[in-house]
Amino acid sequence: MIDSAALDRADPLTGLRERFVPAPGVTAYLDGNSLGRPLTASVERVETFLREQWATRLIRGWDEGWLDLPVRIGDELGRVALGAASGQTVIGDSTTVLLYKVIRAALELRPAEGRAPRDEIVIDRDDFPTDRYLVESIAAERGLTVRWIEEGDVTPDRVAAVVGPRTAVVVLSAIAYRSGFLADVPAITGLVHDAGALMLWDLCHSAGVLPHSLDAWGVDFAVGCSYKYLNGGPGAPAFAYVRAGLQSEFRQPIAGWLGSATPFEMVQGYRPGPGMRRVLSGTPPILAMVGLQDTLALIDEAGIDAVRAKSVALTEHAIALADDLLPDAVLATPRDAARRGSHVTLDHPAFEAIMPRLWDRGVIPDFRRPSGIRLGLSPLSTSFAELELGVRAIAEELAREAAA
Numbered sequence: 173m174i175d176s177a178a179l180d181r182a183d184p185l186t187g188l189r190e191r192f193v194p195a196p197g198v199t200a201y202l203d204g205n206s207l208g209r210p211l212t213a214s215v216e217r218v219e220t221f222l223r224e225q226w227a228t229r230l231i232r233g234w235d236e237g238w239l240d241l242p243v244r245i246g247d248e249l250g251r252v253a254l255g256a257a258s259g260q261t262v263i264g265d266s267t268t269v270l271l272y273k274v275i276r277a278a279l280e281l282r283p284a285e286g287r288a289p290r291d292e293i294v295i296d297r298d299d300f301p302t303d304r305y306l307v308e309s310i311a312a313e314r315g316l317t318v319r320w321i322e323e324g325d326v327t328p329d330r331v332a333a334v335v336g337p338r339t340a341v342v343v344l345s346a347i348a349y350r351s352g353f354l355a356d357v358p359a360i361t362g363l364v365h366d367a368g369a370l371m372l373w374d375l376c377h378s379a380g381v382l383p384h385s386l387d388a389w390g391v392d393f394a395v396g397c398s399y400k401y402l403n404g405g406p407g408a409p410a411f412a413y414v415r416a417g418l419q420s421e422f423r424q425p426i427a428g429w430l431g432s433a434t435p436f437e438m439v440q441g442y443r444p445g446p447g448m449r450r451v452l453s454g455t456p457p458i459l460a461m462v463g464l465q466d467t468l469a470l471i472d473e474a475g476i477d478a479v480r481a482k483s484v485a486l487t488e489h490a491i492a493l494a495d496d497l498l499p500d501a502v503l504a505t506p507r508d509a510a511r512r513g514s515h516v517t518l519d520h521p522a523f524e525a526i527m528p529r530l531w532d533r534g535v536i537p538d539f540r541r542p543s544g545i546r547l548g549l550s551p552l553s554t555s556f557a558e559l560e561l562g563v564r565a566i567a568e569e570l571a572r573e574a575a576a
């Protein structure tokens with residue numbers, strides 16, 4: 173078997189792990205795809221913000237930079253991790269709320285040409301629950317039809333089979349939250365456009381672990397989390413990307429004063445603000461977004477291509493370890509690295525039973541029904557040795573469970 177310590181020694185990003193706050197008692201943190209770890213710099217930044225910004229600048233802080241943070245951090249995220257030129261990314265509400273706003277706005281933008289109405293929204297049956305629930309409720313609200321990709325990974329063929337002249341918008345995750353399957357984002361975006369529809373990508377599991385070229389791929393919209401691989405902290409707000417060419421017509425349904433053209437003039441009648449400001453609604457969650465800046469700086473320092481290279485090496489190692497140590501578990505994640513995100517999912521009927529014992533031991537993956545353990549591998553903070561320790565603990569607990 174491959175030597176984990178040797179992989180760590182050869183890893184150019186290995187030194188960056190020391191920038192994260194230690195977690196006493198945690199021997200293998202394998203859930204960075206669900207909640208990333210804090211950087212020491214983020215803890216210091218948040219504390220400084222509380223003491224020096226909030227406490228002493230008080231209301232003046234809004235004019236001294238807070239109001240610009242959603243677009244400033246958004247631009248930085250776009251540059252460092254999304255392949256997005258400035259002016260197209262903003263930090264806003266939760267992923268759920270931003271998805272709602274962007275899907276509703278996309279429906280208003282749907283091309284009106286042709287005789288048949290564009291009255292269908294396409295989504296994958298296995299997409300994350302919030303995405304599915306939103307699409308179903310928006311369809312009910314607007315009298316539209318949901319067209320499901322019923323089974324299997326989201327491949328260009330499966331998408332092509334359900335999009336057509338009635339498709340208004342297609343909503344898909346770049347990386348499947350359960351299996352870790354990585355969709356062919358540029359190919360699918362292209363075929364959705366060929367059908368005359370708009371494309372919204374959910375980047376919750378891809379932002380911060382692999383390079384994106386949203387501008388070059390012609391993606392219309394994207395939304396994603398900042399508390400997963402971007403280590404923004406629990407409840408850190410999500411981001412939205414709207415392609416520059418669509419912004420002037422973009423109208424989202426939660427018209428609030430801070431998304432308006434002149435918030436402080438308190439005028440009658442809502443007029444949408446300039447550029448990405450119109451995606452916002454109310455007072456931005458500043459306290460919850462400041463910490464995100466340190467991970468963006470770290471990704472910039474490491475380079476997103478190096479982050480992806482380590483992510484591939486980690487998932488490769490996870491699969492090799494599972495093949496060796498967990499022969500009865502079934503790999504739910506693609507073996508082809510080009511189609512794989514940064515987590516590896518294994519299924520075994522006894523996984524649910526052993527989860528509490530793993531957590532007690534300080535080995536922290538997560539569990540997804542019916543029988544999947546997800547090993548979330550966050551390239552900036554996860555080591556190869558930590559991963560091996562985690563997989564060995566799973567093997568030991570499985571053996572103990574079988575003997576009981």
Ligand SMILES: *Cc1c(COP(=O)(O)O)cnc(C)c1O
Nearest residue numbers: 266267268300302345349374376
């Ligand atoms: C994590 C995740 C979400 C979470 O949405 P919140 O509004 O932040 O709770 C949504 N979609 C996908 C695909 C996710 O992975």
